[in-house]
Amino acid sequence: MSVAGEVTKDLVFEALGKVQEPELNSDLVSLDMIKELIIEEGKVSFAIELTTPACPLKSQIEAEARAAVESIPGVSSIEIRFTSNVPTDKRMTGEMGRLIRNTVAIASGKGGVGKTTVAVNVAVALARSGARVGLLDADIYGPNVPTMMGAEKLPPPRDNKMVPAEAYGVKVMSIGFLVPPDQPLIWRGPMLHSAIRQFISDVEWGELDYLIVDLPPGTGDAQLSLAQIIPLSGGVIVTLPQKVSLEDARRGLEMFRAMDVPILGIVENMSYLEMPDGRHVDVFGEGGGERLARDTGVSFIGSVPLDPEVRQAGDNGVPIILARPETKTAKSFIAVAEDLAAKVSVRAIGQTEGIPIQFID
Numbered sequence: 001m002s003v004a005g006e007v008t009k010d011l012v013f014e015a016l017g018k019v020q021e022p023e024l025n026s027d028l029v030s031l032d033m034i035k036e037l038i039i040e041e042g043k044v045s046f047a048i049e050l051t052t053p054a055c056p057l058k059s060q061i062e063a064e065a066r067a068a069v070e071s072i073p074g075v076s077s078i079e080i081r082f083t084s085n086v087p088t089d090k091r092m093t094g095e096m097g098r099l100i101r102n103t104v105a106i107a108s109g110k111g112g113v114g115k116t117t118v119a120v121n122v123a124v125a126l127a128r129s130g131a132r133v134g135l136l137d138a139d140i141y142g143p144n145v146p147t148m149m150g151a152e153k154l155p156p157p158r159d160n161k162m163v164p165a166e167a168y169g170v171k172v173m174s175i176g177f178l179v180p181p182d183q184p185l186i187w188r189g190p191m192l193h194s195a196i197r198q199f200i201s202d203v204e205w206g207e208l209d210y211l212i213v214d215l216p217p218g219t220g221d222a223q224l225s226l227a228q229i230i231p232l233s234g235g236v237i238v239t240l241p242q243k244v245s246l247e248d249a250r251r252g253l254e255m256f257r258a259m260d261v262p263i264l265g266i267v268e269n270m271s272y273l274e275m276p277d278g279r280h281v282d283v284f285g286e287g288g289g290e291r292l293a294r295d296t297g298v299s300f301i302g303s304v305p306l307d308p309e310v311r312q313a314g315d316n317g318v319p320i321i322l323a324r325p326e327t328k329t330a331k332s333f334i335a336v337a338e339d340l341a342a343k344v345s346v347r348a349i350g351q352t353e354g355i356p357i358q359f360i361d
């Protein structure tokens with residue numbers, strides 16, 4: 001029995017039951033997000049379990065939860081902690097599904113639009129938020145991930161399994177670690193298949209919340225088979241704002257559709273160049289990525305400016321979100337990573353049934 005002015009768990013749950021999780025269309029209590037609630041006299045402390053540590057709406061959720069609990073008479077202090085439990089894409093089945101919760105492929109129709117740059121910065125941003133992240137360089141023709149991640153070699157194998165390199169908290173695997181840079185990479189179909197397959201099954205990834213896959217440019221057979229060998233839970237298309245790039249991006253979208261890979265959205269890279277006086281110059285046109293998203297009915301994830309520091313950071317092996325975290329460009333990459341993480345979770349939670357992803361031989 002509660003006496004007047006006494007703060008009870010029921011009262012706290014009732015208050016938090018009125019706070020909506022903005023993306024999941026339900027409240028924090030119904031979603032079972034409130035954990036470890038402790039009340040000592042008027043002191044209330046609890047954890048909010050998010051569906052991704054990179055939740056873009058963390059501060060909004062915290063503010064609303066705090067306001068709700070504050071409105072209970074008798075509450076003298078509130079302590080809110082955040083934890084996370086990333087949901088597993090139900091399409092991830094088998095041995096891999098037990099270890100890797102979500103795989104996200106970064107693709108484009110065209111080469112050189114910034115796929116690898118986006119993949120690297122997204123992976124590092126997610127890892128920095130506290131997620132367990134792997135980065136698989138599936139560009140077996142031009143592996144750029146090791147350079148951009150400043151990773152030189154793999155640690156020695158363990159129990160017949162390759163151990164990924166680790167850079168900035170991200171586990172990294174690339175053919176670039178296995179073949180000297182001056183040796184051409186010529187693949188015949190079956191070799192390519194088995195190489196990529198091994199990157200999934202013969203690498204000790206451990207448990208991952210996200211495996212980010214950097215695909216090679218184009219939408220040919222190689223991309224198709226790669227994307228079928230690696231079970232993908234979602235795809236992201238990178239494009240520049242200009243027309244020719246958008247046409248290629250559209251082919252990239254259709255490639256994902258043909259393979260039944262859910263499209264998480266479009267990232268527009270090199271959107272504009274900011275001049276020292278703050279003016280924006282639209283080097284490659286304007287708004288193309290958003291238009292493409294509208295026309296094709298997919299989400300627009302965000303845009304990243306054209307910034308010489310991105311190139312420098314990439315060449316130096318320190319992604320811009322670490323090298324120059326205070327810049328607008330770094331913040332735009334972080335926003336892209338957070339939006340992606342939120343979309344992955346919303347999709348995984350909304351899945352009613354798993355359509356298993358088939359491995360093909």
Ligand SMILES: Nc1ncnc2c1ncn2[C@@H]1O[C@H](COP(=O)(O)OP(=O)(O)OP(=O)(O)O)[C@@H](O)[C@H]1O
Pocket residue numbers: 108110111112113114115116117118139142144216217269270304305306307308309310311312314315
């Ligand atoms: N927003 C940006 N501003 C400036 N330079 C950028 C930006 N994004 C990428 N770059 C640079 O453009 C070049 C191409 O980028 P990146 O290698 O990421 O593209 P890609 O799509 O992966 O290319 P490929 O198709 O060859 O794999 C790199 O030198 C990179 O540093």
Ligand SMILES: [Mg+2]
Pocket residue numbers: 115116117139144214215216
């Ligand atoms: Mg690349």
